[in-house]
Amino acid sequence: MKYSANAIILDDHGLFADAFSMLLERYKLFDLVKSFDNKEDFFTFLSVFGQKNIIIFLDYYLGEDTGLMLLSEIGRMNRKAKVIFLTSALSPFLIQTLYSNNPDGILSKSCSVETVKQCIEDISAGKTFVDPLFKDLLHSNQSLNIKFTSREIEILNHFANGETIAQTAENMFLSSHTIVAHRRKMMAKADCQSITQLLTFAKQHGLL
Amino acid sequence: MKYSANAIILDDHGLFADAFSMLLERYKLFDLVKSFDNKEDFFTFLSVFGQKNIIIFLDYYLGEDTGLMLLSEIGRMNRKAKVIFLTSALSPFLIQTLYSNNPDGILSKSCSVETVKQCIEDISAGKTFVDPLFKDLLHSNQSLNIKFTSREIEILNHFANGETIAQTAENMFLSSHTIVAHRRKMMAKADCQSITQLLTFAKQHGLL
């Protein structure tokens, strides 16, 4: 089935962009398929292309930028453009964040070709699409209950830079007991038994 | 031009694996192209396939594992297998580490189709191939004069998953002394005073 729309892919991994565009072409899902590995060329094309029907496959991690940062500018350029986020991360925090910004679709890079087809079909019909892989994450009760305070995040960053408790205390002009207290609070919230686990947790949830 | 060899792709992003295998097929570069998104299926296939000519496209980031960690096992299974690392990171240290573990090729995921072809051609002729994008990095003065072994990387991954020394020792069926030794070796190489620093170092240099 072919949809009377055009597809644009933006992914900083040129090889993925090329390969994925080949896949879309192979299944004849669009009138036109264009791929870009940098936002400059992407936006140039978008501005020239005008107000046509477009489905944009937008990678989340784009080196310097994130796909999320480009969403509003895309909207300004083409009111009718549909945007599908592509990401490989399975973090509830990230998915929740993406979801709350109301894209037309969210696809995992680990998804099957069938899922891609379903996604395109749904979006062409005016619906939104969330990869089944992500649906569980969105409705998981674990995803929302935790939040860190700004002070905690600040201290977390010192640890991420390799500082010990004593060093962080010195650098922040605080007692090491205070650092220990904050650290233990975060570890309790995130259910971690070590600073190593906490840092991994933070990285996985996009906090670092 | 078709090479009398078979290609296997291992990438935890199934979509990339599928798309890339389609690209290889499209250009008729191999007799057979197989793609996998998990190491279990990959190794099962490899063991059944026997001692034939194989070129393996191996993603570095594989979720739980890294491609580097699988290198020795691949060698045990098929002496004749050629391995090409695929990575998107531009970290000199990562490339240096990959290079020092003697793969047959290193390709950037941002490379062009032409580069892929050139790589396959060189490797089929018994040469090794390094993506031009990476050659500069290897000879750049900013590249560190250190490298991690595949065993070290494996152990590093356990720490990144939040395991303690004792837990890693148990999971790897090793003495905790051995883990401590590897850990200390990495910390010495990377000039780190704690596992936190080491993990940060590893992340900054694209190893994790």
Place this chain on the structure above:
DNA sequence: TTTTATATAGCAAAAATTTGCTATTCTAAT
């Protein structure tokens, strides 16, 4: 206004890490 959450600080014991040593086995390279 009372409660709740946050930031701060402390003590002491238990657990884990880090460091300074040595040493054996195996493999790859010269």
Place this chain on the structure above:
DNA sequence: ATTAGAATAGCAAATTTTTGCTATATAAAA
């Protein structure tokens, strides 16, 4: 054949982290 590097393992001491407690001041929220 020898050397060099890598993986393995050990001990002991010094240091750091983690945990189980308590406690106060302040700010925000109900």
